[in-house]
Amino acid sequence: MTLPNSNSVTSQSVDRATFENLYGGPAPWDIGRPQPNLVAIADRITSPVLDAGCGTGEHALFIASLGHRVVGIDFVPEAIRRARAKRPSGISPWNFWSRTSPSWTAGASGLPA
Numbered sequence: 452m453t454l455p456n457s458n459s460v461t462s463q464s465v466d467r468a469t470f471e472n473l474y475g476g477p478a479p480w481d482i483g484r485p486q487p488n489l490v491a492i493a494d495r496i497t498s499p500v501l502d503a504g505c506g507t508g509e510h511a512l513f514i515a516s517l518g519h520r521v522v523g524i525d526f527v528p529e530a531i532r533r534a535r536a537k538r539p540s541g542i543s544p545w546n547f548w549s550r551t552s553p554s555w556t557a558g559a560s561g562l563p564a
Contacts, residue, residue, distance in 0.1 A: 467526060474529040481506060485513040493517060508534030522546050 473479065489510055498519040502511040505523030507530055515521045523546070525531050 470527050471529065474527055474533075478506065478530070481509070483509070485509050489513065505534060506530045508537055512537060512539075 486509075490513070493513070496514055496517065496519060498521075500511070500514050500519050500521045502508075502514070502521060502523040505511050505525050506527075508523050511521045511523035511534065523531075523534060525534075
């Protein structure tokens with residue numbers, strides 16, 4: 452596996468408004484399923500899991516379906532809305548949170564302390 456060059460990450464990052472605008476339609480990175488590299492290492496995952504930058508939740512949903520406790524967070528409220536809409540009944544425990552959520556505090560409502 453090739454790791455990203457940290458210099459390119461900082462020089463090619465986009466701001467919050469750009470991400471919010473990308474969620475005006477289908478997000479270009481949302482393929483409707485977990486990324487194959489995550490599926491390939493699924494047997495190495497242990498609970499609890501924090502999916503930071505969870506987007507529309509494909510990875511969090513997949514990990515939760517394996518029986519793990521998962522919290523997905525993202526700073527784009529539309530991404531979290533879409534993730535929550537995908538949440539099937541019967542998969543628990545897991546939650547999705549937006550950084551703008553009024554109940555965002557460590558240790559509250561299932562968030563890790």
